[in-house]
Amino acid sequence: xxxxxxxxxxxxxxxxxxxxxxxxxxxxxxxxALIKRSYAVKKxxxxxxxxxxxxxxxxxxxxxxxxxxxxxxxxxxxxxNLKAEEAIPLxxxxxxxLPHAQEHSLGKLRTYDYYPAASSLVDIGYPAAKAVVSxxxxxxxxxxxxxxAAWVILCALAQNxxxxxxxxxxxxxxxxxxxxxxxxxxxxRDNYYRAVHFIWDHExxxxxxxxxxxxxxxxxxxxxxxxxxxxxxxxxx
Numbered sequence: 001x002x003x004x005x006x007x008x009x010x011x012x013x014x015x016x017x018x019x020x021x022x023x024x025x026x027x028x029x030x031x032x033a034l035i036k037r038s039y040a041v042k043k044x045x046x047x048x049x050x051x052x053x054x055x056x057x058x059x060x061x062x063x064x065x066x067x068x069x070x071x072x073x074x075x076x077x078x079x080x081n082l083k084a085e086e087a088i089p090l091x092x093x094x095x096x097x098l099p100h101a102q103e104h105s106l107g108k109l110r111t112y113d114y115y116p117a118a119s120s121l122v123d124i125g126y127p128a129a130k131a132v133v134s135x136x137x138x139x140x141x142x143x144x145x146x147x148x149a150a151w152v153i154l155c156a157l158a159q160n161x162x163x164x165x166x167x168x169x170x171x172x173x174x175x176x177x178x179x180x181x182x183x184x185x186x187x188x189r190d191n192y193y194r195a196v197h198f199i200w201d202h203e204x205x206x207x208x209x210x211x212x213x214x215x216x217x218x219x220x221x222x223x224x225x226x227x228x229x230x231x232x233x234x235x236x237x
Contacts, residue, residue, distance in 0.1 A: 049084040056090060073099045073116045080120025088124065088131045091117040095135065095148055098211055106216070110162075111205050112151045114212055122155040129156040129172075133179045136195050139187040143194065150176075150195035154202065162204065172199045 052075050076094070079087040094117040105114070113119045121128035135141050135149040150172075155161040157175060158168035173196055180192055208216075 045082060049079065049082055049086055052079055052082075052084070053087050053090055056087075056094075070099075076116040076120055080123035083124050085124060085127045088121065088128055091121050091124075091128070092131060092135065095121075095132075096142075096144055098209065106208055106212070107206050109206065109208075111207050111209060112148060114209050115148055118148045118152055121152045122161055125156050129153045129175065130179060133176065136176070136191045137180050137188050139191075141191060146191050146194050147198050150198040151202065153195075154199050164202075164204075169199050 056072060056075055056079075076091070076097075079091065096115065097117050098115055121132060129152060132149040132152045135145050138145075141149075153176060154164055154169065154172045157172050158164040160168075164172075176192070176195060176199070180188070
């Protein structure tokens with residue numbers, strides 16, 4: 001957790017320094033200054049991505065505690081915002097990661113945006129769509145993993161990820177057909193058809209995933225105060 005806080009402070013400091021050192025109008029139009037600045041930005045971006053990946057992997061090893069989850073969730077989202085292709089393998093490993101900390105967002109996020117790694121893969125785009133095909137072609141993938149991977153492919157390739165049109169669905173199915181290797185494997189074929197049906201039938205919704213709803217039900221059930229019952233025993237008094 002200390003490492004994560006240090007990372008966030010470093011990012012905030014670098015942002016503040018960037019604003020403090022913002023060039024004036026003359027420097028902005030200077031080609032040599034622009035080239036020099038672009039190299040600095042590229043280097044800083046690479047360092048931040050590497051630090052974010054290391055921090056998320058550290059959480060994976062230490063088993064994230066409930067109060068750490070907001071930080072982990074935002075770090076994963078930042079990898080998507082930065083379009084960090086280097087993070088794709090890590091994000092695929094955490095494809096079904098569903099932080100409890102998003103309970104306050106019930107009814108405000110799209111169903112699969114509750115999965116921060118999946119949401120980041122969509123933001124990364126085509127390279128992520130190509131990579132998650134491996135999830136669908138894996139015979140050990142669960143139905144949940146196949147559906148999330150299909151959602152990533154659909155939204156990552158769509159012209160508007162928030163409202164995929166019929167042509168976007170057709171493009172996603174063609175893309176999947178091009179890159180998947182069924183090899184006569186019946187289980188992979190089942191995953192492929194499940195993904196295709198999902199792509200054609202999926203409609204954007206604010207309905208939370210089943211796991212989130214179940215967790216909320218359990219917490220509501222066991223967080224209610226015990227009923228007050230009068231003491232009717234004889235006792236000694």
